[in-house]
Ligand SMILES: [Zn+2]
C-alpha cells in the first residue's frame with residue numbers, strides 16, 4: 416500500500432515535469448473498471464507490432480539502494496525481442512518483477528565495464544541458468560584500448576572467478592545455459608552496426624567516460640529510434656547520431672552542490688565528477704535542445720525530493736522539451752503517435768515464469784565428475800526416516816522409479 420502511494424506520488428511529480436502524457440480517463444460505472452491506468456501491470460499487455468516498450472530496471476549509482484538499482488534498461492520490441500542494455504548492480508530484482516521467462520532475456524549489451532553497468536550479470540547468468548534459460552547468454556560489448564580492458568577479457572575472467580559456481584551447477588544442470596558468448600566490437604566504431612536481426616538494428620558510437628572503451632547504443636525498430644547513452648560527457652557522436660531519436664536517454668548527474676552537501680565530496684571533487692567525468696544537468700539540457708528528441712530521459716543520479724528539483728531546474732535552464740527524470744520501474748510505451756509513460760506495479764514476491772521451451776536435460780549420470788568428495792559425503796546424517804515416506808509418495812505421483 417505504502418509502495419503504491421510512493422509510486423503515485425512519483426507519477427504526479429513526473430507529470431509536473433514537462434509534457435508527459437499519462438494515461439487517464441473517467442470511470443463510468445461503480446462496478447466497472449478504470450478505462451486507462453496510470454500504472455503498468457507487467458505481463459498483462461500484449462505489445463503491438465510497431466511498438467517499443469522501454470523499462471528502467473536501474474537508474475541510480477554504483478552504491479545501489481532499494482529504491483534505485485544501478486544502470487539497466489530493458490527494451491522490448493514488437494517482434495518479440497528483448498534487449499538488456501547494461502545490467503548494473505541490483506537491477507535484476509526489477510527485471511524479475513516483470514515475470515518474463517529467463518529464456519527471453521538472453522541478449523545483453525554493455526556500454527562499459529564499470530560495476531554499476533554490469534555488476535548484476537552474476538544474477539542473470541546463474542539465476543537465469545537455474546530458472547529456465549535454455550541456451551547460452553549472449554553479450555555484446557566494446558573492446559578497450561588494450562585487450563585486458565575489453566568485454567571479452569572481462570567475461571572470460573568473470574567465468575573464471577565463478578568457476579566453483581559453474582562446476583557445481585554443471586553436475587546437476589545442463590552446462591549450455593551456463594555458457595556466455597561474447598561479441599566484442601571496436602569501441603571507436605562510429606555508428607557501425609553491431610546487431611541486425613529480425614528488423615532490429617543496433618549501432619554503437621563512442622562515449623567519453625573515465626577511460627577508452629565506453630559506448631552508447633542506437634536501437635532502431637519499426638521506424639522508431641531509441642538512443643541508450645551509457646555514461647558519457649557530452650560528445651560530438653551523440654549530438655550527430657542521436658538526432659531524430661524518438662527517445663534519447665543520456666546521463667545527467669547530481670548537481671555539484673548536492674555532491675558536496677549529500678554525497679560528502681569536496682567542492683573540487685564535486686566539480687570534477689559532476690561536470691567533467693559525468694554530464695551536469697545544464698549540459699544534459701544543452702545536449703537535448705540540440706538533439707531535439709521526441710522525448711528525453713535523464714538518469715544516473717539519486718532521484719529524491721532533495722535532489723531532483725536541483726537537477727530539474729538545471730536541465731530547464733537549457734532545455735524546455737519533453738522530459739523524464741527516470742526512476743526505477745518507469746515504463747515508456749513508444750509508438751509513432753504516442754509516448755505513454757507509467758510506473759510498473761508488481762508484487763515484490765513476483766517470480767520469473769516458465770517459458771515455452773524446456774531447458775536442456777542435465778548431463779547423464781557419471782559423465783560429469785561429482786564435485787563432492789567421499790570425505791564430505793561420509794558426513795551425511797541419515798534423515799531417511801524423516802523424508803522417506805514423502806519421497807516415496809512423490810515418486811508414485813510422478814511415475815518415477
Ligand atoms: Zn561508468
Ligand SMILES: [Zn+2]
Pocket residue numbers: 486529531532646715
Ligand atoms: Zn555509471
